[in-house]
Amino acid sequence: MDSTKVLDAKGLSCPMPIVRMKKAMDTLNSCDILEVHATDKGALADIPAWANAAGHSIVDQKEDADVLTFYIKKA
Numbered sequence: 001m002d003s004t005k006v007l008d009a010k011g012l013s014c015p016m017p018i019v020r021m022k023k024a025m026d027t028l029n030s031c032d033i034l035e036v037h038a039t040d041k042g043a044l045a046d047i048p049a050w051a052n053a054a055g056h057s058i059v060d061q062k063e064d065a066d067v068l069t070f071y072i073k074k075a
Helices: 016-026 043-054
Strands: 005-009 033-038 057-064 067-073
Touching: 005 016, 016 033, 016 043, 033 043, 043 057, 043 067
Parallel strands: 005 033
Antiparallel strands: 033 067, 057 067
């Protein structure tokens, strides 16, 4: 999947992946896609919940080894 920007949040604990994700989303235009890489298992619930609350949508997510990857489309 083509992403507009990639955010490496590996090794960060809650709430830092969300904090960095919000800052990254603020730099994007509507319909751009942010690719987020995280290792905190809490991200499985936190990132979709934040995206939904902010009006964005998760267009894909996957787990490879210990890295969670989310593709978030900006509203």
